[in-house]
Amino acid sequence: MSGENLIEIRDVNFAYGKRPILTGINMSIPRGKVVALMGISGSGKTTLLRLIGGVMKPTSGEVWVDGRCTSQLDQDGIYDLRRRMGMLFQFGALFTDLSVFDNVAFQMREHTKLPESMIRDLVMMKLHAVGLRGAAKLMPAELSGGMARRVALARAIALDPMIMMYDEPFTGLDPISLGVIANLIRQLNDVLGTTSLVVTHDVHEALNVVDYVYYLSDGKMMAHGTPEAMRANADPLVKQFVFGEAEGPVAYQYPAGDYAAALKMEARRAA
Amino acid sequence: MPHRSLPSVRGMGAATIDAVLRLGYAARFIGLTIAHSGTSLARPRLVVRELYFTGVLSLIIILVSGLFVGMVLGLQGYQTLTTYGSESALGVLVALSLVRELGPVVSALLFASRAGSAMTAEIGLMKATEQLSAMEMMAVDPVARVVAPRFWAGVISMPLLAAMFSAMGIFGGYIVGVVLIGVDEGSFWSQMQSAVDVREDVLNGVIKSFVFGVAVTWIALFEGYDAPPTAEGVSGATTRTVVTSSLAILALDFILTSFMFRGV
Numbered sequence: 001m002s003g004e005n006l007i008e009i010r011d012v013n014f015a016y017g018k019r020p021i022l023t024g025i026n027m028s029i030p031r032g033k034v035v036a037l038m039g040i041s042g043s044g045k046t047t048l049l050r051l052i053g054g055v056m057k058p059t060s061g062e063v064w065v066d067g068r069c070t071s072q073l074d075q076d077g078i079y080d081l082r083r084r085m086g087m088l089f090q091f092g093a094l095f096t097d098l099s100v101f102d103n104v105a106f107q108m109r110e111h112t113k114l115p116e117s118m119i120r121d122l123v124m125m126k127l128h129a130v131g132l133r134g135a136a137k138l139m140p141a142e143l144s145g146g147m148a149r150r151v152a153l154a155r156a157i158a159l160d161p162m163i164m165m166y167d168e169p170f171t172g173l174d175p176i177s178l179g180v181i182a183n184l185i186r187q188l189n190d191v192l193g194t195t196s197l198v199v200t201h202d203v204h205e206a207l208n209v210v211d212y213v214y215y216l217s218d219g220k221m222m223a224h225g226t227p228e229a230m231r232a233n234a235d236p237l238v239k240q241f242v243f244g245e246a247e248g249p250v251a252y253q254y255p256a257g258d259y260a261a262a263l264k265m266e267a268r269r270a271a
Numbered sequence: 272m273p274h275r276s277l278p279s280v281r282g283m284g285a286a287t288i289d290a291v292l293r294l295g296y297a298a299r300f301i302g303l304t305i306a307h308s309g310t311s312l313a314r315p316r317l318v319v320r321e322l323y324f325t326g327v328l329s330l331i332i333i334l335v336s337g338l339f340v341g342m343v344l345g346l347q348g349y350q351t352l353t354t355y356g357s358e359s360a361l362g363v364l365v366a367l368s369l370v371r372e373l374g375p376v377v378s379a380l381l382f383a384s385r386a387g388s389a390m391t392a393e394i395g396l397m398k399a400t401e402q403l404s405a406m407e408m409m410a411v412d413p414v415a416r417v418v419a420p421r422f423w424a425g426v427i428s429m430p431l432l433a434a435m436f437s438a439m440g441i442f443g444g445y446i447v448g449v450v451l452i453g454v455d456e457g458s459f460w461s462q463m464q465s466a467v468d469v470r471e472d473v474l475n476g477v478i479k480s481f482v483f484g485v486a487v488t489w490i491a492l493f494e495g496y497d498a499p500p501t502a503e504g505v506s507g508a509t510t511r512t513v514v515t516s517s518l519a520i521l522a523l524d525f526i527l528t529s530f531m532f533r534g535v
Binding site for chain 1: 393396397400401402404405406407408409410411412416
């Protein structure tokens, strides 16, 4: 594995039973970069994220993270790796029985023996970084969608992870929150010196903040390149995705039988 | 040509295989829970917090129900005992009924409906909102951090709740029998004291409530952890917790009673 790549995925195949989800995936994520993994819903993006996190093991191929092959690690090895990973879930996944403060302090209390006074200071610093120091005492139910996502981001960076993974971080956000989260992803990556992998289908926001893009379709890696290269890509599949066109290789209609037959038009004509 | 009854036989077979598989998962689940209880022992605050939610918050329903059950026992018992002129044995009847049977069984049924359903819904929703996945991604084992403290809280609180149910029931029987109807107070208490055996009656009642506590908490936690992560899935799991727990309590009660009081 090349030293400059923090994550390397080599010839990975993954299937649920006989149903293939990922086929022949190769990708590398260099240290310190923000990389986007794009594709329409159901293309296998989140599965790939789970493979990197060691939640699932590939059917064949290898996933290397920081010089370690995840499929060769036992549970303790996987947990050791995850302690250096941060993940932002699609809707935040905040612990609803804990306050904002306790959510951010969760990992510090679970994995370190830091005194409460130091945990307090660290939590306040993380919350300040996402602009929510004043919301420390609120419960998750009292937060808006955008605020919840920012608290989850503060929680994910609590232990200064070497890798940050974002699973659809822009879903369901208003334009202001969306821009704030996108900028935070970039700023936190640069300030903390982490490496970020953003799984998204929000083309506009993602292309503005990432260094490199991988485009996944139907479980296969169809294209990759810089944001500029992706915008200029002439492949009809990539073009349709990047510019959000209704017509193209990705069919708008879910496969179905004959439309006229479904409406029983022949029978009506005969009557 | 296959026989017409073949699909139904296949259906029964599939249902049986599914039930055995689920039983296997549930057995593995409780094994994992017990094996991962180190965190709960090392950090008793986690268990104490859950004791509050499962035990303390169930107190009202347990105490009020115990009072009414005891009062009804007092009324019914008095009416039956006067037929034989033995109304002075009312205290014995109330105490034995509660300590041996009604205390453990009714409090376990109430515990399953109140705390068991809440546990299932909470864990099911934590799963549906990816809170358990988030915990795993933070290298925190959800079985050790979420399931085990709740399991031990349920196992500890059940015998205590059953004891309080019985105590409140005896008080209810006293109110109706002695205060309202006028049964002799001395014979009410003294006959109860001489007839109720600590090992035969009280300890057996405690053992029953402990077993019910394990069963109800196990079912509730497994159903929550195994629930499909949808609104329908969580609702179905909550219903299954109450139904399965209630049936398990009644079946276990029969088995335990037949072993405990076989010499009587």
